[in-house]
Amino acid sequence: MMKKINLPQAANLTSPNPVTVVCTQKPDGTTNLATVSWWTYLSFSPNMIAFAMAKTSFSGEMVRNNHNVILTIPSAEIADAVMGCGSTTGRNTDKTEKFDIALMEVEESAIKIPVHSRVAIVCSLKEYHEVGDHYLYICNVKQVYGNEAEQALFAWNGYSQLRPAK
Ligand SMILES: Cc1cc2nc3c(=O)[nH]c(=O)nc-3n(C[C@H](O)[C@H](O)[C@H](O)COP(=O)(O)O)c2cc1C
Structure with a gap:
């Protein structure tokens, strides 16, 4: 039975x-990483995506300042590190160092991404909107990369555990 x-x-x-x-x-030129579940595809023509981040997040501040951001789908290999990136702010911490996350360069971007990524979506910020306690970042997609060999992570039990879907 459905209940409220x-x-x-x-x-x-x-x-x-x-x-x-x-x-x-x-x-300082280094890369900050933050875990985000609230994202969606928006449009395939032109290619657009969106994600929502708490107003207080350091990442949001960086996106609003730089207008550049890369969204990656992390793989199972780095599950613990991704959980760490979701409970620490990059304001005073180098998360890539703290959680020992290997990074790789992306063509035509100053932002690096975790080596263990299934998908990387290179974006520029189009606009952002206040939505309650979050900002919604609407982005144009500049380039997309994929690696089928990496297994995507999902959040289980709400957002308390990170593991593959199968
Ligand atoms: C599984 C998981 C999903 C999360 N999803 C979001 C999200 O969609 N939006 C958000 O603002 N924070 C989300 N968080 C929390 C942020 O990752 C966390 O606030 C982080 O410290 C922000 O880092 P920053 O201050 O360096 O940007 C999530 C955390 C976890 C563990």
Whole structure:
């Protein structure tokens, strides 16, 4: 039987939910990584995606300043590190160092991405909107990379565990 629940409870029922790593460039040139479940494809013509981040997130600040961001789908290999990137802010911490995440370069971007990525979507910020306690970042897609050999991660039990969907 259907009963009234709240939205966080709904997020539990829809689990496994998607997981991305939002990769941005810090003022010192290094890369910051943050775990984000709230993303979506928006349009295939032109190619567009969107993601939502808490107003206080450091990543959001970097996207609003630089207008460049890469969204990656991290792979099972780095599950623990991705969980770490979702509970630490990059404001005073180098997460790639702290969680020992190997990075690789992406053509025509100053932002690096985790080596263990199934998909990388290179974006430029088109616009952002205030949505309650988050900002919604609407992005144009500049380039997309994929690697079938890497197994995608999903968030289980709401957002409390990261593992593949099968
Ligand atoms: C599985 C998982 C999913 C998350 N999804 C989001 C999300 O969609 N939006 C968001 O703002 N924060 C999300 N977070 C929390 C951020 O990753 C966390 O606030 C992080 O510290 C932000 O880092 P930053 O300050 O370096 O940007 C998620 C965390 C986890 C573990």
